[in-house]
Amino acid sequence: MLCPHQIAYTQRGVLNGQEKIDGHFQGVGMRNYSASWICAAFLALIGGCGRSEVATPGPVSAVPLPQSSAKQSSDAGEGAGSKPQSKRRTLAPVEVDSGSPAGSVVVKSPAEQLNSVREALKPFQILLGRWNGLSQKAVSDHPEWAYDWVTDPQFPRLKVTSEKLPYLREGRLAYLPDSDQFELKVIDAEGVQRIMRGTFIEPIRDVAGDGKKLQRTYKLQLTEQRTESAADPSGEQWRITLNQQENNRYILEIDRKRGNGPFSRVDTVHTQREGTSFALSETDYGDKTCIISQGLGTISVSYQGQSFMVCCSGCKAAFDDDPQKWIAKWEEKKKMQK
Structure with a gap:
């Protein structure tokens, strides 16, 4: 059995102690002696070539193969003994017709975002001012609505404050352009903050009322957003519905549910505007x-x-x-x- 060095010498064309290089045989001299010594050491290391388990030999320093031999070896490797390689398919990106190039994200400028927020809040300008409120539980209150441009000028909100209503001492109504929803952050009498989100369950309508003045109506329903980290320990979830009846009157409906049960009414606050009417005009x-x-x-x-x-x-x-x-x-x- 030939060891790897003997195989290498055979492939290079060793004949009677001479090595064929560039078509001429040259004496190998000490090379054969060194190769035999390395081969003996190799066989001793792996315990003989006859074992069933053969260790992987380390790299062998040998004279590079001539180009003709290397080419033959390469051709042999590409022959029947090797599996044909399948052609790699290239998939072109799929473009979605969304009015912009595929993969691009439309980012609104600060001015465009401010304008979209202002337009979304316009229907609620009917709330601006001070109101007289009376809850079903006989709590008299005077909520006041106003714009908040100071906290974040690029993201205006409507702010409502209340002196006595236990469910809502302070609230900030905002529009979220990314999700096309409204958000109401509420702080109750105990200082607990609740984040509620939702949209209209009854659309905005401006209809002619007494005196042919346009009267605005809508229903905006906002449900508390619950996460594992922010969930109420009692398992409660709150919901507020802003029910605009006409320009000078709205109803605040407060609902609550426990666990997976249905929402049930907790209180209803009827409000009437104080002072000057904000009646709409054509x-x-x-x-x-x-x-x-x-x-x-x-x-x-x-x-x-x-x-x-x-x-x-x-x-x-x-x-x-x-x-x-x-x-x-x-x-x-x-x-x-x-």
């Missing part, structure tokens, strides 16, 4: 348009001799914080309308 509000929300302005503000109208305390706070910004936006809006 036209714009003219000189009474709020410089910030474009709702009906009821509060006068001024800057450098110019007077403007705002609709609520929240818009007044935003104007006082940066009047130049809001005046510039107002002037730009009027130019676009011409």
Whole structure:
């Protein structure tokens, strides 16, 4: 049996102690002696070639094969002894017709996002102002709604505050453009915050009422979002429905459920607007348009001799914080309308 070194020498063409290199035989001399010594050591290491378990030999230093021999070896490896390689298929990306190139994400600019949020909150401008509330449990309250432009100018919200209502001492109503939902963050009398999300279960309708004034109605239902980390230990889940009856009246419906049971009514708060009516008009509000929300302005503000109208305390706070910004936006809006 030939050892690996003997095989290598045989492949190189060793004849009677001479090695054939580039067509000429040259004496191998000490090479055969060294090869025999390495082969003997190799056989001693693996315990003989006759064993069934053969260790993998380490790399052998040998003279590189001539090109003709290497080519023959390569050709033999590509012959019947090797499996044919299948051609790799290339899959082209699938394009989805969404109005933009496949894989691209449409990102709104800050101005576009602000505009979408403002448009979504416009139907709720009917809530701006102070209200008289009376709950089914005989709790008298005076909730007040106002815009919040100060906390995050790029993400305005409607803020409601209550002095006595146990379920809602403070709330912030926001629009979420990514999910096309509304979010109400509520803090109750015990300081517990609940995050509620939802959308309209009855769409917005403006219908003619007494005196031919348009009266707004809708139902916005918001359900508490529950996670394992934020779930109420009692297993309760809350739901608030904002039921706008007309311009000057809305009902706040508070529901609750335990476990997997159904929602049941906890309380109902009937509210009537205090003071000036915010009745809608078929036209714009003219000189009474709020410089910030474009709702009906009821509060006068001024800057450098110019007077403007705002609709609520929240818009007044935003104007006082940066009047130049809001005046510039107002002037730009009027130019676009011409």
